[in-house]
Amino acid sequence: MSVKIDHLFFIGMLLFFSLSCKNNQNVTTTKISEEKKPNIIFIMADDLGYGDIGSYGQTKIKTPNLDKMASEGIIFTNHYSGSTVCMPSRASLLTGYDQGHASVRGNPVWTQSGNPVNLKPNEPTVANELKKAGYKTAIIGKWGLSEGTAKGNMPSNHGFDYFLGYKTHGEAHHYYWDTIYKNNEPFILKDNNFKLKQGKYTHDVFVNEALSYIEKEKNNPFFLYLALTIPHLELTVPEDSKEPYKTLGWPKRKMNTKGHYKNDKEGNITYAGMVSRMDRDIGTLFEKLKELGIDENTIVFFTSDNGPEYEKNDHFFNSNGDLRGGKRDLYEGGIRVPFIANYPGKIAPGSKSNHISAFWDFLPTVCDLAGVKPSNKDINGLSLMPELMGNTKAQKKHDYLYWEFNEKQGPIQAIRKDEWKLVWKLEGKPELYNLSKDIGETENLVLKEPEKLNEMLRILKNARTEHSEFPLETRALAIKRRSNK
Known part of the structure; x- marks a missing residue:
């Protein structure tokens, strides 16, 4: 009798441990799945018009990679920049505040005192929020929020672990500038001469650095803010990017080559070549994500910081479609911008949203993605997660944008x-x-x-x-x- 009981007891214990191990395995798997946070890449063009890419109506400039990104993700047709010029627009993106509440509301010299206003010391940004969730954070390209001589406003003071790029706006006007910054120190491009347009094209430097950064951080959740300067004046690009457009018989647009901007002589071919070079490199970035096997766990955003300047008066490319105005206007052409998001398996391919949104929505959106709460409770932004995931009914709407x-x-x-x-x-x-x-x-x-x-x-x-x-x-x-x- 006791042998039989012991035997049954032994079988019962085996079943118990077997089920226990199985359940523990499921708990562990679920926990890992829940903790697997998506990589976040935010790509910002500079002065790109609402209609400068194919998925928003462009017919002359070829942008196959951005068009593919749009066809495999979602495009927003009512998305707005933070401002109609660079510095305040970027501040709104990073802090979640609109221009009625932001610390930065204008470009460097347009202040009451004549002194530039940067972000407040240690003002929380998207990068600060993501670091709380265990993210590695980087900005590559144009920072533009450390103007003047004030210290304490480098990316490292606002949550970024790594920085390579332009510190100020004026430097970012030149694609062959010789001194950029690596973290908090000058980084010399020794063969560069911006007046002669010789050396390394800084856009290429930033793209190559972005690819290296992704490779380095592939095993960590990372946030990469890739702040490109294309197609901001000055208009210049290596000849290989102009080749596809040279034989199309386009009208010539003569550019000023002797002023502040060291433009190439002819504008239209150069402008198209710049946008297509950016598109080519965005395609390379997507290839890198796929090569590393992290494409399905990476959400990529693309936008522009404000409306176009090059096409504000000459509308050969119809950079703004039917929109009025351009950069430095508060008409739609100055502030409505393309906005594309791609997240394989999460965002339905070929989606289109007419939800009214703006740059200040980015911070609460990435907080949702990372599973953290924004530090500042009074931000103006609303998370776009429901809209991104196709749950339009659950998406909160702004009372207004300002x-x-x-x-x-x-x-x-x-x-x-x-x-x-x-x-x-x-x-x-x-x-x-x-x-x-x-x-x-x-x-x-x-x-x-x-x-x-x-x-x-x-x-x-x-x-x-x-x-x-x-x-x-x-x-x-x-x-x-x-x-x-």
């Missing part, structure tokens, strides 16, 4: 609420547009829609916080005040 801009023609403010857009100029009349019917902002509806105008003006009144360096007055007054001191 911008302000204050250079020679300023100050200008703009509000977008649903299909309505208000453009307010301090020294002009309010402009009200219905974008669902008039994407080109051609018909001012102020007289036809007085109730809607009043609603938008009430929103505008409370859309911003005061900032001593960015008051809503003409810059001419600030310049006069400084000269009288």
Whole structure:
């Protein structure tokens, strides 16, 4: 009897340990799966128009890799940059604040004091948030948030483990600049001469560094902010990128070659060659992800920091499609930008979204991806995760989006609420547009829609916080005040 009981007991124990081990294995597998955070790559072009790539309507410039990225992922048709110029746009992207609440609201010299305003010391950024989740973080390319002589505003002060690129805007205007930065120290490209356009094309330096970084960090969750400078003036590109466009009989556009920007002589072929070179290199980046076997665990975003400058007056490429204006405008052409996201197996191929979103949504979106909460509770951004994953019904919507801009023609403010857009100029009349019917902002509806105008003006009144360096007055007054001191 006891032998039989012992035998049954032994069999029972075997079953117990067998099931226990199996269950533990499942728990471990699930835990590993839950902890496997996606790599995040954010690619930003510089002054690329809404319509400069094929998936947004471009017909002359060839962008097969970006078009493939779009066909295998999602494109947003109502996505907006942080600003209509570089520095404040990048600040909004990194911090989650719109231009009514950001610490940086203008380019370096357009401040009340005449001194550049950078990010606040230790101001949390996307990189800070991702480091909390165990990410390696890098920016390669154009930083542009360490202007002037102020210290403590390098990428390393804002959550980035690694940096190779331009520290300031002026340096980033030249593709053969000889001194970039590696982390906090100057990095010399010894054979470069920007005046003669000799040496290494800095765009190529950044792309090669990005590929090396991905290879190095392939076993870690990483965030790579690849801030390219194409196609910002100056317009110049190695000859091999011009070849496909030289025999097409395009009209010539003569460029100024002796000013601040050391442009190539002919603009149209050069511009197309620059955009296609960027597209080629983005294709190489996707190939690298696949080669390393990390493509399915990497989400890649692509956008532009604001609207185009090269095509603002000459519309050979129709860089903005039907949109009005370009860089330094708060019309759609200055702030509506392409936005593509690719995440194999997670984002449905061929998706298109008309959800209204902006740069300040990026920070809460990556926090969602990484499983952390934003440090600042008052940011203006909303996570785009539901929209990215096809759950449109669960996607939170903005009450409105807000911008302000204050250079020679300023100050200008703009509000977008649903299909309505208000453009307010301090020294002009309010402009009200219905974008669902008039994407080109051609018909001012102020007289036809007085109730809607009043609603938008009430929103505008409370859309911003005061900032001593960015008051809503003409810059001419600030310049006069400084000269009288």
